[in-house]
Amino acid sequence: KKAIVIGSGLGGLLTAAQLGKDGWSVDVYERLSLIGGRFANIEYDGCQLSTGALHMVPHGVKGPLATMLRELGADFEIVQSDPMAIVRMPKNPEDADYKNGYEDISYLDFKKHLTSKNKLMMVLLTFGFKIGLIRPKKTGFKTWYSEYIQDDRIDRCADSFAGWALSTTADEVTTREMFEIFHNVYRYGGPGILVGGCQTVIDELVRIVSLYGGKICTETEVTKIIVKDGKAAGVIAGGKEMAADLVISDIGHKEAWEICEIDGVEGESASHVLALSSPVFKEYEDKLAEMKPSAGLKICFVSDEQILPDGCSLMLTPYTRRINGLNEVTNADSGLAPPGKHLVMCHQRTALDRLSAIDEEIELGLEDVRDLFPDRNIDILMVQVHHGRWPVNRAFSGTDFGNKTPISNLIVVGDGAKGEGGIEIEGITLGVRDALKIIRS
Ligand code: FAD
Structure with a gap:
């Protein structure tokens, strides 16, 4: 059976490697000359910079990405950060300016800087969550905890963590998503850096995709996903029509939907016709409209x-x-x-x-x-x-909505289809795991 993957980002390559291992014949089409999307190295002045990521794997050696890479037989090394993080605090809590003195503390010592009441409150909230007593849902994280704890240091640290890990404020992430993220930190551990940078993972995935007979075609843009009788029948890639039994989008939900040609009707008009005629399409379009990078x-x-x-x-x-x-x-x-x-x-x-x-x-x-x-x-x-089509996240964390599209054999992976509580590439890996379950079922 033939699978076509649109985009050679991390999500696309992980899926291509897994499908190849499952026996699919896989073609990956990438519009750029570079493979890896936002997870590739750029050499500059003797340094390994990158197209996006900070060479970091959010849950390090025990996390979802490292686990999936090991399952695929990839050769890579991650060096865990120990301590997990250092927090730079001002020397004098009343004076927020680093210029007037600071102290670098381990994240574990952060509690020492809180009042006894707030320390106790944090323990109670964490315990309540762990045993399932607390299940807050859509409220912004900061709005929720501010009902129990008011402390400028906590606010700043929450924003710093959300900004660094998710490129959002602490209130742009739902409480539910933030708790899932914390849960994953407890479960898998903290971050590590890839030896050789992002490129090591991409090079290994390219090797594994070809090991299973897959092809990666660079400088080949997919301009259309052809949908006939409710199924994806193939794509137009590099100007040629290519038939497929399964189409994987690693370019996001919106971008894939925009290039769908449904029974000969293209782009927005196609989706508009369908949106008006079916509640499933209408619901999908409404969700797409809400998704913000x-x-x-x-x-x-x-x-x-x-x-x-x-x-x-x-x-x-x-x-x-x-x-x-x-x-x-x-x-x-x-x-x-x-x-x-x-x-x-x-x-x-x-x-x-x-x-x-x-x-x-x-x-x-x-x-x-x-x-x-x-x-x-x-x-x-x-x-x-x-930003735009090369953002930090295609969807604010917690607003991803899974791998399915209204076309049963058009599956979305990558950023924008991340699994719950999955920071960046860990979320992409959890999303790929879910996509494979759908495809294999
Ligand atoms: P993408 O990387 O978006 O790849 C999609 C590919 O599809 C691209 O190569 C694109 O050229 C191609 N494409 C698009 N349209 C078409 C088309 N029509 N036809 C063919 N090809 C097409 N994550 C971490 O875990 N750790 C970090 O340290 C980290 N830091 C980050 C820092 C920054 C500044 C940024 C921007 C991101 C960071 N991330 C980090 C997030 C991580 O880089 C991304 O989540 C991840 O790389 C996205 O992978 P993806 O599979 O969604 O695909």
Whole structure:
């Protein structure tokens, strides 16, 4: 049986490898000359920068991605961050400016900075959640906890974590999703950095896809998904019609839906006709309209001196203007930068209404870098803005809506079809796992 995968991002390649292993004949079509989407390395000035990700696997060696890669026989190495994270706190709680002194603490010591009442409240809420007494749903996380705890330090740390991990504020994520995320941190553990960066995983997946006879065609854009009698019959790729029994979209729900040609009717008009005629299509279209991408900004720099302690690759920065956190990736793999250089990738959430003032956002991020490391010799390598069709997340975490489309053999994987509580590529892996269940059933 023939499967066509649109897009060679992590979700597309994981699915292609698994389908190949299951005996499908698989073709992957990628519109760019580069394979890997937002999870590939870009070499610049001797450093391994990236097309998106900060070379980080959110749940490290025990997480869903590492587990699936091992099942596929991939060769890769992840170095766990130990401690999981350092949090930079101002020396004086009354003075939020790092310039006037700061202290780097392990995330485990954060509790020590809270009042006894708030410490107790946090223990009770966590315990209540663990034993199932607390099941909050759609309220924003911050709105929910603010009913029980009011503390500026917690607010800032919650925003810093959400900004760094999800490119949202703590209130743009539902309480349910945030609890699922915490649950996964307990279950699988914290983050690690890939030795060799994102590219190692992509190279291994390319090897595994071809091992099972799959083909990856670059510079081949899919311009149409042909739907006949309610089923995906194939695609137009690189101008040619290709038949398939199964079509996988790694380009998101919206993007796939826009290129569907249904019984000869194309694009918006096709979906509009269907939306009017069937409640299933109408419901799908309504959900698509609600899906919002999250944007972000990445600043990469090198320094002559190491910034974080040995073994730790992650710092959360709750008291900056914009930067939410940073990964010092050379603490895990010194080969990601030239000898003697330390490579740092900073991430900041960007509110969608600030994209029109992106130069100001970049300057605020650069000011943060200067304030965080005033006495370091820092060389800014690259600033990247991620939004629109190359976002941080195709859907705000917690608003993904599964793999199914109204076309039974058109399945969506990747970002925008992440599994519950799955941070970024871990969510993509959980989503691929769910997609495979649908396909195999
Ligand atoms: P994508 O990477 O979006 O790939 C889709 C592919 O489809 C692309 O290559 C595109 O060119 C191709 N395509 C599009 N349209 C067509 C078409 N019509 N025909 C053919 N091909 C097409 N995640 C982490 O886990 N850890 C991190 O450290 C991390 N940091 C991040 C930092 C930033 C700044 C960003 C932007 C993202 C980060 N992420 C991180 C998220 C992670 O990079 C993405 O979730 C993941 O790479 C998305 O994979 P995907 O499968 O959805 O596909």
